[in-house]
Structures are given as structure tokens and as C-alpha cells.
Amino acid sequence: xxxxxxxxxxxxxxxxxxxxxxxxxxxxxxxxxxxxxxxxxxxxxxxxxxxxxxxxxxxxxxxxxxxxxxxxxxxxxxxxxxxxxxxxxxxxxxxxxxxxxxxxxxxxxxxxxxxxxxxxxxxxxxxxxxxxxxxxxxxxxxxxxxxxxxxxxxxxxxxxxxxxxxxxxxxxxxxxxxxxxxxxxxxxxxxxxxxxxxxxxxxxxxxxxxxxxxxxxxxxxxxxxxxxxxxxxxxxxxxxxxxxxxxxxxxxxxxxxxxxxxxxxxxxxxxxxxxxxxxxxxxxxxxxxxxxxxxxxxxxxxxxxxxxxxxxxxxxxxxxxxxxxxxxxxxxxxxxxxxx
Numbered sequence: 001x002x003x004x005x006x007x008x009x010x011x012x013x014x015x016x017x018x019x020x021x022x023x024x025x026x027x028x029x030x031x032x033x034x035x036x037x038x039x040x041x042x043x044x045x046x047x048x049x050x051x052x053x054x055x056x057x058x059x060x061x062x063x064x065x066x067x068x069x070x071x072x073x074x075x076x077x078x079x080x081x082x083x084x085x086x087x088x089x090x091x092x093x094x095x096x097x098x099x100x101x102x103x104x105x106x107x108x109x110x111x112x113x114x115x116x117x118x119x120x121x122x123x124x125x126x127x128x129x130x131x132x133x134x135x136x137x138x139x140x141x142x143x144x145x146x147x148x149x150x151x152x153x154x155x156x157x158x159x160x161x162x163x164x165x166x167x168x169x170x171x172x173x174x175x176x177x178x179x180x181x182x183x184x185x186x187x188x189x190x191x192x193x194x195x196x197x198x199x200x201x202x203x204x205x206x207x208x209x210x211x212x213x214x215x216x217x218x219x220x221x222x223x224x225x226x227x228x229x230x231x232x233x234x235x236x237x238x239x240x241x242x243x244x245x246x247x248x249x250x251x252x253x254x255x256x257x258x259x260x261x262x263x264x265x266x267x268x269x270x271x272x273x274x275x276x277x278x279x280x281x282x283x284x285x286x287x288x289x290x291x292x293x294x295x296x297x298x299x300x301x302x303x304x305x306x307x308x309x310x311x312x313x314x315x316x317x318x319x320x321x322x323x324x325x326x327x328x329x330x331x332x333x334x335x336x337x338x339x340x
Contacts, residue, residue, distance in 0.1 A: 010043025015311025017121030088317025096131030116337035117303030206243030
């Protein structure tokens with residue numbers, strides 16, 4: 001198996017997954033022909049074919065079976081049995097079922113060494129739960145499918161790389177998720193990922209949980225009692241880590257290149273700065289022009305990257321979805337697989 005054979009899971013077929021995958025593959029066609037990069041798309045062939053005809057991508061994609069050992073540079077694997085068509089923009093249990101089955105196939109292929117990693121298009125959490133798969137999102141599903149505890153979400157847009165101590169939990173539960181063990185795991189996995197990206201001496205900043213890093217204990221003691229000693233231990237072990245740095249300045253310093261990554265304490269603290277920079281908006285219409293950014297899951301026995309946006313049911317099936325984030329996710333997976 002060449003490392004640069006990647007599986008792309010369609011996510012919810014009712015979302016923009018089929019369209020952005022097709023557009024990305026069309027733009028990467030020359031590279032597929034000229035290199036050892038191979039892409040295996042997994043999902044609903046009906047949804048894929050519908051999108052292919054609608055946007056006139058003109059891609060000739062061979063269908064293969066789950067047990068096939070070889071496939072062309074661009075191939076398609078049906079994720080599950082399909083009866084009724086899944087309509088664009090319509091939430092359904094079938095959409096959730098296909099999203100799960102595609103990831104399940106991708107994980108099996110990656111664990112067996114038949115692909116070098118997986119790239120995931122967005123799923124809908126409500127549809128996933130309707131189908132009987134009770135996960136808050138891709139990250140937790142992948143941890144369960146690979147038997148891993150303690151995976152970490154890292155978002156990347158340009159030099160903005162942000163990993164997270166906690167993600168899909170209520171804000172009131174965030175402080176209890178900040179433990180020395182969890183913080184050190186996130187620091188270590190972030191360091192390892194940056195090294196895999198070719199950064200020789202990664203510098204990592206840990207964001208403060210509380211305003212002003214607790215202001216000497218006036219606004220909470222987690223930064224003083226948990227983060228500071230954990231950071232000191234990481235430094236003693238030879239890592240280049242600073243903090244806790246107040247959340248209102250740490251991302252400005254990251255953007256300025258003072259750090260290679262930031263460890264954020266919770267979902268919105270880390271997501272907002274990355275998405276604010278990665279989502280370009282038309283000032284006249286207020287609509288998205290570009291959606292840039294990649295979601296990388298650290299701590300798994302496989303490589304997994306993803307687009308950094310949702311299913312966008314409101315524009316699904318209209319042919320206007322932007323594929324930039326999908327291309328970036330494929331390129332990140334290829335890079336990580338090649339350095340693995």
C-alpha cells in the first residue's frame with residue numbers, strides 16, 4: 001500500500017459532501033494522473049452521480065468492492081445498501097446511516113493498511129443520532145471505531161493551528177475537563193503533529209482558561225493550579241511550551257508567528273479565531289466566498305483530516321458549495337501520510 005492512497009468519506013449525502021468531493025477531485029485530476037496519490041470515495045453512489053451530472057464535473061469514477069485490492073487513481077466504494085434516494089438538504093436517518101457506514105469502511109481500510117488515511121466530508125449530528133449512532137461528532141465516533149481514548153481535535157488554517165483540551169461539551173463542564181493528564185496529552189500530540197508537518201522545533205502556547213489567566217486567582221485557579229505546573233513539566237522534559245497565555249492575546253501572537261500552535265481550552269475558544277480568518281465573506285451580499293481550514297484528529301492509530309465546516313443543507317444540491325477546505329484536507333492527509 002502506498003502511503004498516499006486516501007479514502008474520502010462522503011459524510012451526509014444530503015449535504016454538500018458529494019459536491020465538494022467532486023469539485024476537489026476535478027481540480028486534483030492532473031496530480032492524480034501524475035503522482036502516486038489515489039483517492040477512494042466512500043458513500044452514496046446515487047448522491048455522487050447526481051452531483052456529478054449537476055455540476056458537469058465529467059469525472060469517470062470506477063466503482064470498486066470493499067474486498068478489491070487494487071483500484072484506479074480515482075474510485076468509488078458504495079458505503080451501504082440504498083433504496084430510496086436521499087434528497088439534497090433533507091435531514092434523514094438514511095443520511096446519518098450512510099455517513100456512519102462510510103466512516104466505518106474508511107477506518108477499516110486505514111487500520112488494515114490499505115489506505116494511508118481518511119478525509120471526511122461533513123455529517124449532520126441529528127441525522128447520525130436518528131440513524132441510531134449516538135456520537136457528538138466525527139472525533140468521538142473515530143475514537144470509538146479505533147478503540148482509542150483521548151483523541152484531540154486540531155484545526156489548521158495557514159499558520160493558525162489550534163488543538164483543543166475539550167470540544168463537544170457544555171461550557172459548564174469545561175473546567176473539570178482540564179486535568180494535568182489531559183493537558184499534557186494535548187501538548188504531546190500537538191508537538192508530534194507539528195513535527196510530522198516538518199516543523200523542526202515546534203513552539204506551543206497554552207491558552208488560559210480564565211480571563212487574564214485567572215488574575216492571580218481572582219477569576220479562578222485552574223490556570224495557576226493545573227496549567228502552569230503542567231507546562232513547567234513539559235518544558236523540563238525538553239518541549240518548547242509557554243503559558244498560560246490570556247485568550248484575548250494568544251491567537252494574535254499565533255497569527256504573528258510567535259508560536260506554531262495554540263492549545264485552546266474549549267471548543268469555541270479555539271474555533272472562533274480559526275473560522276474568523278478561514279471564512280471569507282462577500283461584504284456586499286454577506287455570503288461565504290471561501291471556506292478554508294482543516295480539522296485533524298490527533299491520537300488515533302490512523303490519519304484523519306476533515307473539512308472545517310458543516311453539511312450546509314441550505315445550499316446542498318445547488319452547485320454553489322466551495323471545495324477549498326476539502327482540497328486542503330486532502331493535501332494535509334497526503335502530507336501527514338507521506339511523513340508517517
